[in-house]
Amino acid sequence: MQSESTTTYMVSFKTGPGFITVEAKDNKLTRISFKNTKEQRENEFIRKLKKDIQSYLRGEKVSFGYPLDFSSLTPFQIKVFKLLQEVPYSKTISYKELAKKAKTSPRAAGRILASNPFPVIIPCHRVINSSGALGGFSGGLDWKKYLLKIERVEGF
DNA sequence: GGCACACACGAAC
DNA sequence: GTTCGTGTGTGCC
Numbered sequence: 001m002q003s004e005s006t007t008t009y010m011v012s013f014k015t016g017p018g019f020i021t022v023e024a025k026d027n028k029l030t031r032i033s034f035k036n037t038k039e040q041r042e043n044e045f046i047r048k049l050k051k052d053i054q055s056y057l058r059g060e061k062v063s064f065g066y067p068l069d070f071s072s073l074t075p076f077q078i079k080v081f082k083l084l085q086e087v088p089y090s091k092t093i094s095y096k097e098l099a100k101k102a103k104t105s106p107r108a109a110g111r112i113l114a115s116n117p118f119p120v121i122i123p124c125h126r127v128i129n130s131s132g133a134l135g136g137f138s139g140g141l142d143w144k145k146y147l148l149k150i151e152r153v154e155g156f
Numbered sequence: 157g158g159c160a161c162a163c164a165c166g167a168a169c
Numbered sequence: 170g171t172t173c174g175t176g177t178g179t180g181c182c
Contacts, residue, residue, distance in 0.1 A: 076177070095165050099176090106165040108176035114164050115178080129165070136164025144164095 009046045012036045016145045017058050018139070020120075022049055028047075030069045032118050033141035053120065059150050061089055064121045073117070076104075080112045087126045094130035114138060115154040120147065 010023040019036035022029070038108040045124045049066060056062040058133070070078045080102050087093050099109040101123045113124045119138055125147040131153075137144035 007162090070171080099165080104177075105175045107163070107174085108165090108178090110164045111162085111177055112164095116164095124164080127164080132165080138164080141164095 007041070009041045009043045010037060010042050011042050011046050012038075012107075013050060013054070015054070017143045020053065022046060022053070024049065027067065028069045029066045029118065029121065032120060034119070034143065056120070057150065066121065068118055068121070068155065075101075077112050077115065080104075080109065081116065081118075083123050084122055084124060084127070087123055090153055092126045092137055092148070092153055094129050095127055095135065096130045098127055110135070119143075123147075126153075128153075 006025045008023060008025050010021060012021040012035070014036075018034060019038050021031075021035050023031040023033075023071045024046050029049065052062050052064060056064075061104075070081070073081070080098070083098065083101050084093075089152050090094045095106040095109050095113075099106040102109060110128075113127060114136065116122055116138065119125070125137060125144045127135060132145055134141055145156060
């Protein structure tokens with residue numbers, strides 16, 4: 001049985017660095033992106049999530065314990081994202097270190113992060129070049145800088 | 157299925 | 170600063 005009984009809920013809202021959109025199916029987070037959609041379909045779950053993100057962006061330390069929908073990802077991607085979730089608030093890790101944990105190459109690790117469906121929740125902004133440079137970010141480097149600053153990471 | 161190519165890197169020159 | 174090795178995903182064929 002694979003009925004379409006689940007509805008996709010989504011909401012966009014403006015924050016400091018720009019718009020952010022969250023999408024969820026029932027009580028599972030399916031995607032976060034940095035765009036603005038006109039369509040707004042809220043439910044309790046997504047309202048709470050929005051509130052949490054707004055708190056986080058105000059500098060509050062929020063632990064996002066939301067269930068994530070990994071169903072469209074490869075086992076390896078899931079592995080990397082789970083490892084990344086272990087990186088604590090206001091700490092950073094290099095692509096190299098992350099790659100080591102995941103037993104892969106730094107290049108490959110970056111490749112995975114570029115496809116992160118849950119930026120912010122999965123803290124890909126905490127991954128930077130071992131040279132100290134920022135690396136990249138799907139929503140643009142302004143976002144990355146902003147997030148690091150919020151978390152009071154040294155040097156930002 | 158296989159293969160070529162693109163990459164949010166890093167290390168060596 | 171440039172070049173080369175590198176692992177994974179994606180999209181061709």
